[in-house]
Amino acid sequence: MIKPFDYAFYSLYKLYLDTEKEEPSNIESASYSISIFKLSFILGIGILTGAFYHGSLSEHLGISKDLFKVLGVVALFLYAALDKKSYKKRLPEIVKKYKNHPRNKWFKSWMLVFVGLGFIFIPIIIVKSIQGSI
Amino acid sequence: MKQKISSVGKPELIKTSTIKSAVSNAFSENISKKLGFLSGAIILIDVIDDHEVRASHIINGGMIIVAGVPVVGWMIGGSYFLADIATLAITGNSIGGHIDNAIDEPLMSWTDD
Numbered sequence: 591m592i593k594p595f596d597y598a599f600y601s602l603y604k605l606y607l608d609t610e611k612e613e614p615s616n617i618e619s620a621s622y623s624i625s626i627f628k629l630s631f632i633l634g635i636g637i638l639t640g641a642f643y644h645g646s647l648s649e650h651l652g653i654s655k656d657l658f659k660v661l662g663v664v665a666l667f668l669y670a671a672l673d674k675k676s677y678k679k680r681l682p683e684i685v686k687k688y689k690n691h692p693r694n695k696w697f698k699s700w701m702l703v704f705v706g707l708g709f710i711f712i713p714i715i716i717v718k719s720i721q722g723s724i
Numbered sequence: 725m726k727q728k729i730s731s732v733g734k735p736e737l738i739k740t741s742t743i744k745s746a747v748s749n750a751f752s753e754n755i756s757k758k759l760g761f762l763s764g765a766i767i768l769i770d771v772i773d774d775h776e777v778r779a780s781h782i783i784n785g786g787m788i789i790v791a792g793v794p795v796v797g798w799m800i801g802g803s804y805f806l807a808d809i810a811t812l813a814i815t816g817n818s819i820g821g822h823i824d825n826a827i828d829e830p831l832m833s834w835t836d837d
Binding site for chain 1: 757758760761762764765766768769770771772773774775832834
């Protein structure tokens with residue numbers, strides 16, 4: 591079964607391979623780009639869940655807004671670092687799995703930009719329409 | 725960009741690729757990307773916590789994307805960063821903060837408070 595984020599990573603890695611020389615920094619670049627992609631996904635989830643809560647998350651947790659920001663950024667940074675390590679380790683397996691995947695025929699890397707924007711704007715539209723109908 | 729005059733009198737421009745290659749990989753490939761991710765993460769947490777997208781989020785997010793473009797983007801991003809710090813030091817509010825105050829309302833909000 592296809593894993594969407596793994597496939598997105600593969601298409602980004604392939605993009606770097608096609609446009610630049612084969613070098614270790616391609617994995618870094620691809621994993622950095624996939625981290626940004628995942629941030630938009632997390633933002634979408636945050637928008638959807640945040641719509642059902644009154645007040646901010648920091649108030650719910652009983653911590654200051656600045657501390658919440660620092661903790662959040664550290665958590666995301668650690669997650670991205672672990673993610674990069676994981677992709678480095680699993681790269682041969684991912685390449686083998688998706689190299690001849692039928693989706694490669696029509697899926698292009700630039701489409702990920704619209705998928706990322708969709709992660710952000712679709713939850714906003716959903717939340718707005720729910721609030722509008724209430 | 726710096727211009728230099730060749731021996732035959734024709735001006736030669738220093739290519740941006742020359743500047744890019746002159747900057748070490750450690751900076752261009754690692755630190756700049758990590759800083760970009762860090763800035764994106766701060767914006768994300770701010771948006772999630774406040775339940776709204778303000779003009780400053782869009783401007784700062786746009787600057788992160790622009791700063792990802794080698795050399796020219798670094799110059800624009802760096803200039804914006806310095807201008808932001810200077811504005812904060814002089815007026816007590818960042819460029820984004822001033823724009824937010826001028827617009828007064830968030831661009832998008834999904835809180836029903």
